[in-house]
Amino acid sequence: MALLNNENTSNNTLDNFNLKKTLSLYTKQWKWFVLSLILCIGFAYVNLRYTTPKxxxxxxxxxxxxxxxxxxxxxxxxxxxxxxxxxxxxxxxxxxxxxxxxxxxxxxxxxxxxxxxxxxxxxxxxxxxxxxxxxxxxxxxxxxxxxxxxxxxxxxxxxxxxxxxxxxxxxxxxxxxxxxxxxxxxxxxxxxxxxxxxxxxxxxxxxxxxxxxxxxxxxxxxxxxxxxxxxxxxxxxxxxxxxxxxxxxxxxxxxxxxxxxxxxxEISDSTALFIDRRIRLVEKNLINVDDSIVGFKTSNKITDVVSEAGQFLNSSVANEQQIDAAKMQLSQLNYVKETLGDETGKYNAIPSNLGAGDPTISALSSRYNELLERRKSLLKSAGSQNPIVLELNQTIAGVRQNLQQSISSSSTSLRIQINSLESQSRRINSKITSVPGQENRLRGIERERQTIESLYLYLLQKKEEAAISLTATSPSAKIIDAAYNSAGGPISPNKQIAYASAILLGFLIPFGVFYTKNLLDTKIHNKEDLEGEINNITVLGEIPKVNSNKVLVEKNDRSILSESFRIIRTNFDYIKRTRKVKEYDNVVFVTSTINGEGKSFFSMNMALTLANTNKKVLLIGADIRNPKLLLGLDEKRKNELAKVGLTEYLVDKSVTVEDAINNYDIKGNKIDILLSGKVPPNPAELLMSDRMHPLFDKVSEKYDYVIVDTAPAMLVTDTLLFSQYAGHTIYLTRADYTEKRILNFAKELHAENKLKGMMLVVNDVKQSNFGYGAKYGYYGAKQKKGFFRKRA
Structure with missing residues (x-):
């Protein structure tokens, strides 16, 4: 049984796609599908009846x-x-x-x-x-x-x-x-x-x-x-x-x-006129092109562009060579001039081949190097202040000055020569540059003449063809089939397609509605949904949705509500025996995640169900913030019993446990109830009172079962403050109310062992989603007979 799965049970089966379950989501809404089909087919009939045929x-x-x-x-x-x-x-x-x-x-x-x-x-x-x-x-x-x-x-x-x-x-x-x-x-x-x-x-x-x-x-x-x-x-x-x-x-x-x-x-009539006009225009253009060729050669004074271009290229090469030689000589002179002007290296030798056509510079260079060599030899045997060395220094200085003046004069001459050669090179290059343009222009004019001449001959040929062509014209479309009724009757509206579409739409509309509803649904609806969200906590059972007139189980009750609690009682007893809790084994806490999930309703009915087995049961209202355990009592009885409860016991040490507990006969079941009492200003601190321990020690010894109705665990900390006195915890969820995402809180409580022996129950489950009684009914209960069964 799924109820008896322990916390290590695998959830692989729940993860698999369940076709039967998926189909059941829609088959139990069959009335809406039938209504949708009737409306869609009716609409199709009316539409066919009142639509103009085409x-x-x-x-x-x-x-x-x-x-x-x-x-x-x-x-x-x-x-x-x-x-x-x-x-x-x-x-x-x-x-x-x-x-x-x-x-x-x-x-x-x-x-x-x-x-x-x-x-x-x-x-x-x-x-x-x-x-x-x-x-x-x-x-x-x-x-x-x-x-x-x-x-x-x-x-x-x-x-x-x-x-x-x-x-x-x-x-x-x-x-x-x-x-x-x-x-x-x-x-x-x-x-x-x-x-x-x-x-x-x-x-x-x-x-x-x-x-x-x-x-x-x-x-x-x-x-x-x-x-x-x-x-x-x-x-x-x-x-x-x-x-x-x-x-x-x-x-x-x-x-x-x-x-x-x-x-x-229109084309045929204008063909001859068009060709005649084009011939006259092309003939005029041909004469103009011939005149352009003659005028171009005359104005540029050329006869053969290619031969003149060769001469210009030879002259340009020779001129570039002269420019390169002059620039090289000028560069050498500038180098020597910089060397002579450097004070740190004024006694260093200079190249002797710098004349390059100027004998004065060559002679002075040789003389300067000889004096430097002589000075170097004298310095080996005499000091730098030797009169001969000093005299030689003066001679070297004079030669250096003359050499600098000669280099400056020669450099000026070379610059003038370079400028003259570059000017001549630009003139030659200008002529060379103009040659391709002249040649290109001349070829362009000749090409234009050839094109116009070809077009002129072509138009003359077409003029003759147009003169002998036929003038008859024919349409551009040949009629194969004149217009006819291809279908032999109206093509729309199509009854077969209309009714098929109506049937399809009749299914799709409710399917889409319920599919979207299920897709956006974030709540649990039954035990199966809860097991799908939490697979390591035992689910004791489901409680069906009941009307307001039937909220408490009675003595010897055979209703679906009573049977649901009997199933939960049986499953709880089995789990209780397997767990073997040493302390407070008969103390059961009832809590939930948020308010409104049915803790008080469950606590009262669970207590009545246990009392139905002749067990001594105590029901404690521990939700002192929002007490609701007065369910099933008349107003007079409520006012009398609500005066002394858990709050008064915890506050007033003179109040004993026996003073706060009262005996009740509810629907034929006798149970003891410790009501919550008045709502205190400090409920959390009050629940941490030292009087809680002797209270649970005493009631756990005196009673077979102690059911404790506590506050919602996620909203307040009251339940966790005295959870050490619980042997088992029944955690309530409510169908169509509890969000799946807040169940993570229950998982955390179980994982951190904040609540002992957690077991789950699904409350307020609809008959269509309920696992018992919805389809097969209860064994021994009276069954309603349908029309065909009555006849049988």
Whole structure:
């Protein structure tokens, strides 16, 4: 049994998907499913009964290529017309559905003026069968932009009533008489000879803007190819009047063919004129290009651009070499000049090959190096203050000064030379740079001449082709099937689909409602839900939801409430025997997470159930903040017994346990009750009193069972303050009330062993969710017989 699972029992079975449980969530709501099906099917029936039937008109055409038409063959190769050869079928479909075509259809068929006759259920349009005809005095431009309704009642073959509104005051007119309206005068005339058969008929005339109707047709007309890469397209339209739908589809095809024939004729007529104009223009351009070539060569004084460019390149190379040599010599002179000017290295030797064409600098360099070498030799045998060394120093200084002056003079000359060479290089490079542009410009002019010349010859050829081409034109669409009723009858409403959809919707609506409700449900509903949330604490059982008239079990009671408590009592006794608690084994604390989960209700009934077995039972009301253990007592008895209780015992040491305990006979069961007493200002401190220990010692010895109704464990700390006196703890949860998330608090209490011997109970479970009595009933209880069982 699931009740007898210990704390180590695996919860793998609960984690698995339970199809039967899932289906039961919906099957027990079968009444709502039946109601939904009845409503949906009824709605479908009414909708089918009062919906105007619609018909489908379909036509098939083949789109022809323009190249099949010889009238424009002379221009088929021109780029301006070549795109028409490769026009996709989709492009032509967009042309057929253009607003201009649809506006023409509205005007040609007078679709903006419609006649309706009212039947029993809905109005039906009188297309080509109207007994009257409305003639407008105003221009078509005004009528095509008018929205209006008016009503005609045929009185006789000569008179009729006119009303602007359906409930308006009628005005009598004669056929052929001008009737004034807000959009101009109208004249009503009979359309058929035997109008007597229509006397008494009411006809509604509806005038709609032509642009609005064209837009409506654009949305309603469907044009699509019959297959991939096929030029055969299907044109279809759905409308309540099949003849009207056929006329619209056929007229649309005719309009498209007339349009394409007109366009081809225009092209054919303008072909010759176009080619003649182009030939004259191209001929003029060809002469201008020839003149441009002559003028370009004359203004630039060139005959052969390539040979002149070679000469410029040779000159540029030689000039660049001279510039590089001069810059190298200048760099060397600058280096020597910096060396001579450095005081720290004034007796260092300098390169002797710096002349580079200047003999003075070369001679001075050699003389300077020789003097430095001589001074170095003298310093080895004489000191630096030797007269010969001093005299030699003066000579070296003079040579150095002369050398610096010669270098400065030579550097200035080199800079002037470099500037001159660079200026010459820029002139040569400018000429070289201009050569590609001149060559490119000349080639461009020649290329333009070749292009214009080719076009000129091409146009002359096309002029001859246009002169001998045929002038006959053919439409761009070949009619394969004219418009016809493809279904042979109305396509909508479809009864099979309507009823199938109604049945499907009838199931989906309640399913969606209950699925969403279950998806958003965060509360527990029965024992199975509780075991799914807490799998390591034993669940003793479920208590069914009862009406307010039956809240306490009675002596020899066989109700579902009493049986539920008997099951809980049996399961509790079994767990109690297996646990083998040493102290306070007969003391049972009853608590819950929050207020309103039925602790007092359970405590009272559990005590009565235990007393029903001739056990001596004491019920203690330990919830001194919010006492509720006066359940089942009359008002007079409540007032008498509530004067002395647990509070008075804990506060007044003169009050004994026997003074606070009273004996009761409730529903035939005799139990002792220690009521809560008055609500104290300090309940938490009072429950920590030293008098609690002797109280529980004494009552646990005197009674077979001590049931203690305590405060909610999560809201206040009262229960935990004296939980050491509990041998067992029954933790109450309430179906459709206790949130699953707050059960984590119960898990924490159990994990930290704050409450001894925790066991769970689910209170207030609905009959449909209850594990006992909901489907099979109780053994020995009277069963209600259904209609078929009574007959049997």
């Amino acid at each position: 018909y489908l008109a379909v036509a098939k055409i083949m789109l022809l290529d323009d190249k099949d038409n010889s009238s424009v063959g002379a221009l088929n190769d021109l780029s301006i017309f070549s795109d028409r050869e490769d026009a996709m079928v989709e492009d032509e479909i967009q042309v057929i559905k253009s607003r201009s075509f649809l506006r023409n259809i509205v005007k040609e068929l007078s679709l903006n003026v419609r006649y309706y006759t009212k039947g029993r259920v809905y109005e039906s349009e009188l297309y080509k069968s109207t007994p009257i005809l409305v003639n407008f005095i105003e221009s078509d431009s005004i009528i095509n932009n008018t929205n209006s309704n008016f009503y005609i009642e045929i009185l006789s073959d000569t008179h009729f009533n006119y009303r602007r509104n359906e409930d308006g005051q009628p005005k009598k007119y004669t056929f052929g008489e001008t009737v004034p309206t807000g959009f101009g005068g109208i004249i009503i005339t009979p359309k058929i000879k035997s109008i007597e058969n229509n006397i008494g008929n009411n006809i509604r005339v509806n005038i709609t803007k032509a642009e609005f109707l064209a837009e409506s047709l654009k949305d309603r007309i469907s044009i699509a190819p019959t297959g991939k890469s096929s030029k055969v397209v299907q044109v279809s339209l759905v409308d309540p009047v099949i003849e009207k739908a056929k006329d619209i589809v056929n007229t649309l095809i005719d309009e498209y063919n007339n349009y394409t024939i007109k366009k081809k004729n």
